Amino acid sequence: MSSRPRRTLIILLVAALLTAACRPEREIATSPPAAVRPNIVFVLVDDLSKNLVRYMPNVLALQRDGTTFTNYTVTDSLCCPSRASMLTGRYPHNTGIVKNHGSDGGFRLFHRRGQERSTFATDLQAAGYRTAFLGKYLNEYEPRKTVVAGKPYVPPGWDQWFAGGNDYANVNYTLNENGRLRWYGTRPQDYLTDVLSAKARKFITSTAAEGKPFLVEVSTYAPHRPYRPAPRDAASFPGLTAPRTAAFGRVPVNAPKWLARHSPLTSAQLRHIDYNFRRRVQSVQAVDRMIGDLRATLTKAGIAGRTLVVFSSDNGYHMGEYRLAPGKQTAFDLDVNVPLVAAGAGVKVGQVISAVVENVDLRPTFADLAGTTVPAHVDGRSIRPLLAGGIPALWRRAALIEHSDPATDPADPDYTRFTENIPPAYEALRTSSFTYVEYVDGGREYYDRRSDPHQMLNLVAKLAPGRLSELSAALHGLATCEGASTCWPAARAVS
Template sequence: MSLRTLGYPALVAMSLVLAGCSADPTPPGSPAAARPATSASAVAVQPAPAARPNIVLVLVDDLSMNLVQYMPNVRKLQQDGTTFTNYTVTDSLCCPSRASLLKGQFPHNTGIVKNHGSDGGFLLFHSRGQERSTFATDLQGAGYRTAFLGKYLNEYQPGLRMGGTRPYVPPGWDQWFAGGNAYPNFDYKLNENGRIVSYGSKPQDYLTDVLAAKASNFISTTAATGQPFLVEVSTYTPHHPYTPAPRDANLFPGLRAPRTPAWDRAPAGTVWLAGKPKLTTAQKLRLDQEFRLRAQSVQAIDRMIGQLRTTLAQAGVADRTVVMFTSDNGYHMGEYTLPSGKQTAFDTDVNVPLVVAGPGIEPGRSAAQVVANVDLRPTFADWAGLPAPSETDGRSITPLLSGSAPAEWRHGTLIEHHDPATDPKDPDYEKNSLNIPPSYDALRTGTFTYIEYVNGAVEYFDRTTDPHMIKNVAGTLSPERLGELRAAVRGLATCVGADACWAASRTVS
């Protein structure tokens, strides 16, 4: 059952009045944070929208769960919508995760398992013809006007022509504003609909703000036509070097990286972290500085979300627009004796925010069902009134958004990570091999994480009793249970298509 099959009138009882919807931009820890966040918006009964919903997707880079507390507009979005607490990415690495989102497929089916080179990156994605069928081509074909702004896939550069006469724009996008290695957020270039535009180092050139302004303009101009639209805003922040907007550079003095139970502690019974040295004093100081920069850098993202929601209200389309906020992967900072990075199967790296608000979506709700980024493409198709694309491995999450949970849902999902980022040219390069996990396939359910490494070692973390994943208890499992888990992981790691992957996701709990 879906929004399309039920029809909006049957689903929409509550909607959002978004005029003035921007939450108090004062983040926790700032001088004015003692006062509570306020908002002029309120939940009110609204008529059901007559048309298919518009979609605003905000995808950020390397955002971990512990940064949401510094984002009042994201917290306001949570109040107005549904938050998925067990949302995971298919791979805690940028390009494989983003390819999975575009295609609705696991990395073993996209073939993108790394950020660049012979088994990953934009050049491989393009050469395999993957861009001919994405959620963008789905919705453009269904009559949506589409726009992409920001970071696309690793290796993409604004000036690439890919055999054409003009800088390359992938199929499916009516408006295109994409950068290359624009992580510093200043002194970058954008491919703006086939024209290269250079930006400098002035405060008004800060990339997240530039993207916010362009996205707002797209929303306003498209809403005036009455055509449904999809816009993806894909920021480079808070990825390293964690550059904040100049106006935010002095926020959170003294803020430190969270000292969780996993801080500077290798899990008991660990496999690849056994014998790893503790963090040095210099590393801890650097982690604190980096975390402070990350908290500063997400302020511009948060303001952008408030700005986009205000634009939707001013354009008169807030009550028929779905706003979605998520990240391509998470990030660890000192947990498990690891300096800043990703690529592991720990929740710090794979369990990221997914917040959805809009018509037919229950406000103020947390949903515990296991969902993954392979589910977003079929969800967008569902909203557009399309059947799920046949090549996808995921399933639409629309039945989970109205508050009435379906009778059946998957028990777990796959996380796979192969050929780790060990090339110095990779923006996610890890110079110390001790900080990089071996290749692995993992099964994550709502209660446990089971990991199989390429060398045959296994780890099992019971997250109900060990939420910080600091004790590997695989050695306590019976041979029969280990056999069930191995079979489940093999089934997921080789599944192709929604039916096979759905069946594999329900074999063990």
């Protein structure tokens, strides 16, 4: 070989090495070999609305490092029905879990119906993953009272289990720790979010050392009412008030009758809302630190590049919008359109996706990543192609939202004696551009969210009869579907 070709070859090799060395580390970390099945860290919080994310720097970093879904919708803006949909990949009308408590919802019904035998935990455990659950499970689950064969109950699918009960205060609680009960008190180190964080980090470290793929779900009680922050955060954000959006203290034009009669918020209500919004911001600080600590643990263990981190909430929350006292269960975006952020293995960096995704998609996504399949009765579909940066040509056009009657059990943590603040039963369609609602009492709503993002103008009376018939038929099709073979076509039938 002459000296000139040799020099050229050397220059090309050096250039290639420099290019590889200068490539951003996070790009390398998010592109593992196709054969590698990623670990999954799923952080699920309780009642977190999108307006809290701006106060969570580690979640904002997760967004920059990964993918944010702007049209992620929950099947029901209520804890237990939404969580049942996540675990099973099925809509509430198929799980039968439409309440937090009683004969038509809650853990006891979920357990009696045998639905714990088919969840994303059982999928991944069968696929060889080591699995761990920490925190809030399903409403009515209580470590001291939920006993099977004389032992505190651990559901199938979970190798490690650290679950609480009605522990929204984050202090003075008991955890079922792998079948043994352990009580925690009121010391600063007993704050529940911090305890869950420490246990999750220990699980990650030990499982990484064994070289096994894993799934860990950390399910916090924050920022659910009573919005109790960690002691170190109790004085943070002094003077912070709830955001005064276009919907704050107002009802929509042509509002449904359950909402139209609401009086303006009083000064006492406003003070209460501002105080509790600040408490919610304070309470998510421990959650945010936990996310940063979990990611740091993954990096220290050398597995960040082959781990997917997912952050979301079971439902959203309103505070003064539409003249409503703090709560949820409506079809407004504040309650049903919640954060879904993913970063890490196989996820495109800095991506924002407007495609319609729903919480029934989590189970098939986790199974897809683990190299396994889900049963035919699962209603959702894997979003793995979206995480990687692709948008399938034939994707879902609408998400289904279902809501049963108001909670009437005072033991329900979401019970309210002011039932006028909770809508009657309804079914709704939510697309990337509009929301259509049908109430059990005959009322209807239609909001064009592109021109009216705060949903302040109900346009249903201006829709042509043919268009109303189309929407009603599409909603009925999705609200009665069962399994991917019928639910997917129904989700695409909306125009």
